Amino acid sequence: MLSMALSGLAAANGYRPDFDPSALKGPASGTQNEVLxxxxxxxxxxxxxxxxxxxxxxxxxxxxxxxxxxAIEALSGTQCDFLRRYPDRYKDTIDTYCGNTAPAQAATGLDVPAATVQVEQLLAAWPASPAPSQRRRLAALFLAAGEPASAVVQWLRLPEAERVAGDGLDAALVERLHKLERKRDESYQIAVRLAARLGHERVYAVDDHTADSVxxxxxxxxxxxxxxxxxxxxxxxxxxxxxxxxxxxxxxxxxxxxxxxxxxxxxxxxxxxxxxxxxxxxxxxxxxxxxxxxxxxxxxxxxxxxxxxxxxxxxxxxxxxxxxxxxxxxxxxxxxxxxxxxxxxxxxxxxxx
Incomplete structure (x- = not known):
């Protein structure tokens, strides 16, 4: 009880921790991380x-x-896969923020975890000048992994004549990519287009809704x-x-x-x-x-x-x-x-x- 009372008194007196991580920046040399x-x-x-x-x-x-x-304000495919395991708590979140990966799973034969593994494996060995077939395959995998914005990055990096079905993209997925590239959303009209323009292979979905509850x-x-x-x-x-x-x-x-x-x-x-x-x-x-x-x-x-x-x-x-x-x-x-x-x-x- 005494320790609780002292803690409350310290809070009332405006106690501030003496350790400030922001005052201890590093490294002393080399390129620093910069976030805009x-x-x-x-x-x-x-x-x-x-x-x-x-x-x-x-x-x-x-x-x-x-x-x-x-990075964009969107839920990753892996987080949506996690949320779907707890529908009693996250049903509204899933309906609002998690796209349907079933069409891409049907086209590729891969669920979200399996597609995510294949995406990471492909990117780890990604060539400097991938063939259009490789980009179409990666776009299909991104859709199956629940990462539609990154799928559109690959789609936009294809020459227009190569934006066709094949290599895991069926007609339904191609139509979805066409719709997504026109979507009125800052993730697509700013981030995705900029990523494709700068030669990136993906964008990063960093939003988080695990704190949502009923x-x-x-x-x-x-x-x-x-x-x-x-x-x-x-x-x-x-x-x-x-x-x-x-x-x-x-x-x-x-x-x-x-x-x-x-x-x-x-x-x-x-x-x-x-x-x-x-x-x-x-x-x-x-x-x-x-x-x-x-x-x-x-x-x-x-x-x-x-x-x-x-x-x-x-x-x-x-x-x-x-x-x-x-x-x-x-x-x-x-x-x-x-x-x-x-x-x-x-x-x-x-x-x-």
Whole structure:
């Protein structure tokens, strides 16, 4: 009891740990890991008239940064395979975030784990100039492994005349690839196209929804969070967003939106309007605190997934394309790591000359 009392007293007195990983950066020599986190609107939520071609200027700027790996806000095939083993808890998550791999399994004869193994084996021995048949085979395997964005990277790296069925891709899978390459989603219109342009073989799905759970009183939970979101900071944020979205008819307007979403101080705006308000939500069930706990856990696991990609090839320059609300949290968490430097998006998003 005494130790608990002393612990509580220390917390009340503002105790702070004296060990700060972010202050101990390394290595002393050699190329350092660098991560650029691009906060993006979800393109699917933009007005129907939005033309993805207006992303060209943004994509040019990102290409000039020359990332060596690109990560996206998507669930990996292996995580979806895990979630499917627990449908009582994750049914809604599966329905929302996990694509159907059955058509690709039928075409290749491989389930997600088997296809994942074959993908890794192929990439480990991947030639400098693969034949079109090899790219088609790898695209089919990525689809079977539950990695559709990486499948589209392979598809776009094929000459147009070679974007045909064969080598594991049947007509249904070819049609799916055609649809995915046009999908109104930042993972496809920014990350995938950039990966193909830069000669990458894949993108990395780093989202995580293992913290999702079934809420016994879903309506009360939703009502409490919506009430917390009804605050002046959120209203101000919406007004600013409306002005930015009114300029999306030009490439400069798109760049201005991304500049605002990635500006210094935007992380605090997100907190004040959303998670900070939820943290102080007064329901006896503490719905808001549970929501914040889910959000923090999700972002911590996303940060660890990003760190795992960097671990495989130290000295990497990595672009992470995520919904704008994630940016501040991912930068904050990744900055704590000894071998990660956060790159500033401001020079890339400056107004056009």
């Amino acid at each position: 986190v691009l906060g993006s609107p979800h393109l699917s939520q933009l007005p129907p008239a939005f033309d993805a071609g207006k992303l060209q200027l943004l994509n040019e700027r990102l290409a000039g940064w020359r990332p060596q790996a690109i 809420t016994p009183d879903e309506k009360a939970y939703g009502d409490a969070i919506m009430k917390a979101w009804n605050n002046p900071a959120n209203e101000q944020r919406k007004r600013a967003d409306d002005k930015l979205r009114a300029q999306l008819g030009t490439a400069d307007g798109v760049l201005a939106l991304y500049r605002a979403y990635n500006a210094p101080g935007e992380g605090r705006v997100v907190f004040d309007s959303d998670f900070g308000a939820a943290l102080n939500e007064p329901s006896p069930q503490r719905f808001g605190r549970r929501y914040v706990g889910y959000w923090e856990t999700r972002n911590l696991r996303m940060a660890s997934n990003i760190r795992a990609v960097l671990e495989a090839q130290p000295g990497m320059r990595m672009l992470v394309v995520v919904g704008a609300a994630h940016k501040g949290y991912l930068e904050g968490y990744l900055h704590q790591m000894h071998d990660v430097r956060i790159a500033d998006t401001a020079p890339l998003l400056r107004p056009a000359d």
